[in-house]
Amino acid sequence: MSDTALTDTPAAPETAGGRPPLVAQLSDWQRRFPLLQIVALVALYGYGLATIDGFGSHRVLYAILINASLLGLAGAGQTIVVLVGGIDFSIAAFISAGDVVIAELCGTYHWSVPAAAAVALAVGAAGGLVNGLLSFRFKVEPLIVTLGVSALVSGLLLKWINGAATGVTPAWLGDLTAANGTTFGLAIPPVVLIWALVALVIGLVLTRTRAGRHLYLTGVNQQAAKLSLVRVGRTWICAYVASAVLAVCVGILLAGYSGSGNVTVGDPYLFQSLAAVIVGGTMFGGRGDYWRTVLGALVLSVVALLLSAAQLPSAEQQMITGGLILAVVGLYGRERRLRDRI
Amino acid sequence: MNEQSQAERPAVLEAAGLAKAFGATRALRSCSLRMPAGEVHALMGENGSGKSTLVKILTGVHAPDSGTLTVDGRPVRFGGPAAAIRAGVMAVYQEVLVVGPRSVLENVWLGADGVFRRRVAEADKRSRAAAVLAELLEQVPDLDTPVEQLSLSDRQACGIARALVRGPKVLILDEATSALDVATRDRLFRAVARRKAEGMSVLFVSHRMDEVDAIADRVSVLRSGESVVTLDAAEATTAELVRLMTGSEHLAGASAADVAGRAPDPAAPVLLRAAGVRLHPGAEPVDFELRAGEVVGLAGLEGHGQDAFIKALWEGPPGEGSVLRTVDGTGAPIRSEQQAAAAGIGYVPRDRRAEALFGTMSIRENFSAATLRQDRRSGLLSRRAAQERFAPYRSALKIRMGRGSDPVSTLSGGNQQKVVIARWLARDPQVLLLNDPTRGVDIGAKRDIYALLAELTARGVAVVMLSTEVDEHIELMDRVLVFREGALSATLTRAELTRQSLVAAFFGRTVDEGPVSGTVAGPDAGPTTPALTPDGAA
Amino acid sequence: MTALASVRALLARRPYAFAALLTLTLLLIDIAVQPAFAAPSNWPAVLASFAPLACAAMASTPAILSGGGGIDISIGPVLTLVNIVIVADLLPNGLTSPLLVVPICLAVGAAIGAINGFMVAVLRFQPVVATLCANIVVGGLATQVQGGSVPTGSTGWTKDLAGSFGPVPGALLTIGAPLLIWVLLARTPFIKALYAVGGDDATAYSAGMNVPVVRIAAYALGGLYAGIAGIALMSLISEGAASMATQYTLLAIASVALGGTALSGGRGSLVGSLLGAGSIYLINNLLNEVNVSTLWSTAIYGALLLFAVVVGAVLTNTRRRTA
Incomplete structure (x- = not known):
């Protein structure tokens, strides 16, 4: 966005730099619709069905879905922040915060879950506000601000619980994320339905409301958004608040999942939430949507299960995952050529 | 200089039948151009006529789909700007291309050295940069000043100096004068005249008739990606050129x-x-x-x-x-x-790309950016509502476009501007x-x-x-x-x-x-x- | 106002001045609180414990300077991989000579960096994406090489690196090597080319510069520095430490930002990153010395990082986020 050439180049070469028509057509579809991610998801799941006994069972399916739900919820905030043109490296800390606050307040101090959850969400909102305010008002790189807030939040948590969490979460919270859980009599784990609901709401907010459109406009071109009457500061800050609050929600669910508080429970989500966004195909600054992140989370969860079913050591699983992300992203999400930017 | 002989002197740069397509858009259909040494050759045409594409082919940014390019009679195929510069073709663009935080000296000599190997001695760099800048600027800035501290005109002068210090055979000025103040532009024209006498050729792309009148020996006109004609500057009256570029009078x-x-x-x-x-x-x-x-x-x-x-x-x-x-x-x-x-009050900003356009978003979304409230149907934004609101502006402003869901970046500059204006008209x-x-x-x-x-x-x-x-x-x-x-x-x-x-x-x-x-x-x-x-x- | 203006002017010219001031202040406080900190006998130990972060911060710098959103978040895993390769593969197999070990480590680092650079400059991946994947893959590799138990080991010269060679603190070598390499490279056009590409890659390309080669070289240089950081870490702790990767990645990037280098590329310096790392190291050190509960240290580090970048941003109005 920094270049300011005013002459018009007919038909932006970025989409079709002299490629054959079929490839150009496919990449046009891919831009509008996450075709590749759906194909990858179906292919990977199909591969699992064909090669692994019992892959089609409900148990496996729910394991994938629960894993994807938590990852997808963690990726929701990251999606919003990436769309508005930022990045959030404090998601892991807020997940831990949600987890520890619930476990401590309910387990050690015997608060009711709603009260504890309200405190946790308030912590998230305040932290997100700091993220958004500092990075917008002082134009500090969001990467650095969120790292600082992340250290601040996890440091305060650590001090509060004196190094080790002792609380135990109420059992019913654990039922939300249990693979054999039921929702209103349906044999579906509640967390999956929660995720579906959240995905529906976030998806609609992003694509079909003014607030969502303002997010995209700000992410694509902040200056133009401001001149088009978008309150960019408010939009930016709200994105960070939403991200932190959603992360806290994941933490609350994780508290139930693991049954106790743990300051490091969020750590794997630092990079994984970003990976889900990237695999889904949301790009920095206003391209993508939450449906894509949902697909990204599903793809990553299926891959994780395939790899663990193959009984590879975790190190190898990790390496294969990294390579797969590269391969997926390499097929669709690359930068413009230098020659197209003159 | 004898005007008659110009066309017959050996060509330093010759393009024949160049064509280039971007996807379905044929930016350049058939373009031919012949420049002898020591000529200032103006290139004119409407936006979208293929001027930029031609310049980018000549400088190695794009490779032509067909056609030939010869420099000093030898056929060439440039793999990138570096190859074109080695062959002696260097361009200065309308957009001021400088590296803001770096010094004037570094900007003038940008790209002259290899990545690890020095090709020009440091001591030489200073004196030669100062000499060229002295031709272009009334007062040569301190060579160690970061270039971002200079005015836009002086920054562009650094960009032009970058081309001149390398002693190109063909200098391409692609609307490069639009960023210059009047005095600097005049000094540039004098510097060009001096180098022309030494055999440098200039391809001068400009929208301004007065500038073309001032320095061009011959004028070529492009229309819809094809070379229309090459005239001697004396024949190229404003009225005639407008007629050639557009086919109408005023x-x-x-x-x-x-x-x-x-x-x-x-x-x-x-x-x-x-x-x-x-x-x-x-x-x-x-x-x-x-x-x-x-x-x-x-x-x-x-x-x-x-x-x-x-x-x-x-x-x-x-x-x-x-x-x-x-x-x-x-x-x-x-x-x-x-x-x-x-x-x-509505405001259409000046710098379209930086201040007005949401490049990756659709035409429709660009149109409705400032009037989203009007697209709400039972609380949610409706695509159809935006489409229906846009339709009258599309026909009133004669916006040439495909579907409303196409990215706005696929439109030509003029149509992009109309979309931005429509954005504000929608607020009545x-x-x-x-x-x-x-x-x-x-x-x-x-x-x-x-x-x-x-x-x-x-x-x-x-x-x-x-x-x-x-x-x-x-x-x-x-x-x-x-x-x-x-x-x-x-x-x-x-x-x-x-x-x-x-x-x-x-x-x-x-x-x-x-x-x-x-x-x-x-x-x-x-x-x-x-x-x-x-x-x-x- | 004029004082503020002149501070701003200084910071515009020397973006690392803020980190320098911060480091100096913290150093003085450290010495005031605990005079023994400054005792020459203490220097080798202090420098050795500073060296891994110092080198990691310098390793993160070239990629960020090279612009285009450039960043290398695989620095942490690369340095732990090198650390583990020495402890788990080289030393147990009798490869103890520094003439063998050091070149192997540097080659490993530079090769991973070059692959990152290739992905960014030639395959046109977004740098965050490419190096995030490298982070995951190299992290996995490090865990695998480390194996089930934590390997330990050391040899004469690695002990000296953590101590001293005669009167010279060993860590001066590991901290000095990246600086020396930088100075030598500055005698070629490369460093200027790096800043030019980082400042405006389209301009550099149109001027005939080989932008991909410059970028690949920048990432490779960062990887090489990460190799040095790995040697420094190995000599300090004498064991494998795959779990420390994320911590080093994040601290290194924070150091670069503190040091006045813009994450948008083209502005900043290696010395700035070193000073930024110095500030972070001294903050942690200070917290230990004044017997603040170690539980507080993460929170205080976070608060100080935020405070420092905000103050730095207020003072340096040239720092801009690219839109």
């Missing part, structure tokens, strides 16, 4: 007459009033009233306050003074763009502020925009339009405010508007003091902080 076309023909009502209500707006600390305050149905032009040399003034009307004055909305009779001051918009403004709306817009689209002005003013909308083209002021405006050194220096009414009076006012004179052409040999333009970095931003 710059502004018949619609401009509609604007000119109507008389503004002096008793029309005042919609907007600026009182004591100080654009710079210490500058004279500006007072201004805008009446319904008026078209007011803002003019002046680049960076003399007209840009700051139109922005003050939109987001409130930078310092002292006030802009009062009288649109709704409240007389409340305007302090932000939100207030301005609420008062029925009573005052429309247009900051150089025809910049980088082809002649056809310009005409459509002029026609729109006529229609808007007939409905009682008032328009304030900053323009850098003298002809637009003369043909379109009811009155023109001329800015000089951050203050309003003259107001010319329609009766007083002539080319001469306007250009004279740019330099703080009146016509009586003698003719000032201002186009080529103007007096020193003073401290010009030019267009893209408006006043005070440097």
Whole structure:
């Protein structure tokens, strides 16, 4: 966005730099619709069905879905922040915060879950506000601000619980994320339905409301958004608040999942939430949507299960995952050529 | 120099039948060009005629799909700019390409060395850079100054010096003069003349007839990606060139007459009033009233306050003074763009790509950006609503486009500008502020925009339009405010508007003091902080 | 106002001045609180414990300077991989000579960096994406090489690196090597080319510069520095430490930002990153010395990082986020 050439180049070469028509057509579809991610998801799941006994069972399916739900919820905030043109490296800390606050307040101090959850969400909102305010008002790189807030939040948590969490979460919270859980009599784990609901709401907010459109406009071109009457500061800050609050929600669910508080429970989500966004195909600054992140989370969860079913050591699983992300992203999400930017 | 022999001398650069397509768009169909050594060859054409593509092929940025390119009689195929530069072809673009944080010296010698191997001695660099800059600038800046501290014009001079120090056989100036102030441009033309005598050829791409008249030996015209004709400069009158580029006669076309023909009502209500707006600390305050149905032009040399003034009307004055909305009779001051918009004011910014367009988003989303409320159907944004709202603007503004869901970046510059204007028309403004709306817009689209002005003013909308083209002021405006050194220096009414009076006012004179052409040999333009970095931003 | 203006002017010219001031202040406080900190006998230990972060911060710098959103978040895993390769593969197999070990480590680092650079400059991946994947893959590799138990080991010269060679603190070598390499490279056009590409890659390309080669070289240089950081870490802790990767990645990037280098590229310096790392190291050190509960240290580090970048941003108005 920094270049300011005013002459018009007919038909932006970025989409079709002299490629054959079929490839150009496919990449046009891919831009509008996450075709590749759906194909990858179906292919990977199909591969699992064909090669692994019992892959089609409900148990496996729910394991994938629960894993994807938590990852997808963690990726929701990251999606919003990436769309508005930022990045959030404090998601892991807020997940831990949600987890520890619930476990401590309910387990050690015997608060009711709603009260504890309200405190946790308030912590998230305040932290997100700091993220958004500092990075917008002082134009500090969001990467650095969120790292600082992340250290601040996890440091305060650590001090509060004196190094080790002792609380135990109420059992019913654990039922939300249990693979054999039921929702209103349906044999579906509640967390999956929660995720579906959240995905529906976030998806609609992003694509079909003014607030969502303002997010995209700000992410694509902040200056133009401001001149088009978008309150960019408010939009930016709200994105960070939403991200932190959603992360806290994941933490609350994780508290139930693991049954106790743990300051490091969020750590794997630092990079994984970003990976889900990237695999889904949301790009920095206003391209993508939450449906894509949902697909990204599903793809990553299926891959994780395939790899663990193959009984590879975790190190190898990790390496294969990294390579797969590269391969997926390499097929669709690359930068413009230098020659197209003159 | 013998004009007759030019076409027969051996060509230093020759292009034959060049073609290039981007996807389905054929940017260049068949382009041929022959440049002997020591010639200044102007290249003209509307936007979208393929000039940029041709230049990018000649400089190795793009590879042609077909056709041949020879340098000094040898066929060449450039893999990138580096190869073209080695062959002696180097370009300076309209967009000022410098590395802001680095020094003048580094910018002038950018790319001359290898990645790890030095090809030019450090000691040489200093003296040669200083010598070339001395040709282009009145005062050579300290070579160790970061280039971002220079004015836009001086930065562009560094870009031109970068090409000149490498001693190219063919120098391509791709609208490179648009960022230069008048005095620097004249020095550039003299430097070009000297090098021409030494055998350097220049491919000079410009929209400005006066510049072409001043230095070109021959003129080639491109239309729709094809070479139309090459003329000797003497045959290339303005009228003839316009006819060749477009196939019709006048710059502004018949619609401009509609604007000119109507008389503004002096008793029309005042919609907007600026009182004591100080654009710079210490500058004279500006007072201004805008009446319904008026078209007011803002003019002046680049960076003399007209840009700051139109922005003050939109987001409130930078310092002292006030802009009062009288649109709704409240007389409340305007302090932000939100207030301005609420008062029925619309603003089309100057730098389309940086300030107006959401490049990766669809045409429809670009259109509806400022009027999303109107697209709500039972609480959710409706695509169909946006589509239906856009349709009348699309036909009224003659926007040429595919589907509304296509990215706005697939449109030509003129059509992009129309989408941005439609964004504001959708708010039904009573005052429309247009900051150089025809910049980088082809002649056809310009005409459509002029026609729109006529229609808007007939409905009682008032328009304030900053323009850098003298002809637009003369043909379109009811009155023109001329800015000089951050203050309003003259107001010319329609009766007083002539080319001469306007250009004279740019330099703080009146016509009586003698003719000032201002186009080529103007007096020193003073401290010009030019267009893209408006006043005070440097 | 004029004082503020002159501070701003200084910071515009020397973006690392803020980090320098911060480091100096913290150093003085450290010494005031605990005079023994400054005792020459203490220097080798202090420098050795500073060296891994110092080198990691310098390793993160070239990629960020190279612009285009450039960043290398695989620095942490690369340095732990090198650390583990020495402890788990080289030393147990009798490869103890520094003439063998050091070149192997540097080659491993530079090769991973070059692959990152290739992905960014030639395959046109977004740098965050490419190096995030490298982070995951190299992290996995490090865990695999480390195996089930934590390997330990050291040899003469690695002990000296953590201590001293005669009167010279060993860590001066590991901290000095990246600086020396930088100075030598500055005698070629490369460093200027790096800043030019980072400042405006389209301009550099149009001027005939080989932008991909410059970028690949920048990432490779960062990887090489990460190799040095790995040697420094190995000599300090004498064991494998795959779990420390993320911590080093994040601290290194924070150091670069503190040091006045813009994450948008083209502005900043290697010395700035070193000073930024110095500030972070001294903050942690200070917290330990004044017997603040170690539980507080993460929170205080976070608060100080935020405070420092905000103050730095207020003072340096040239720092801009690219839109």
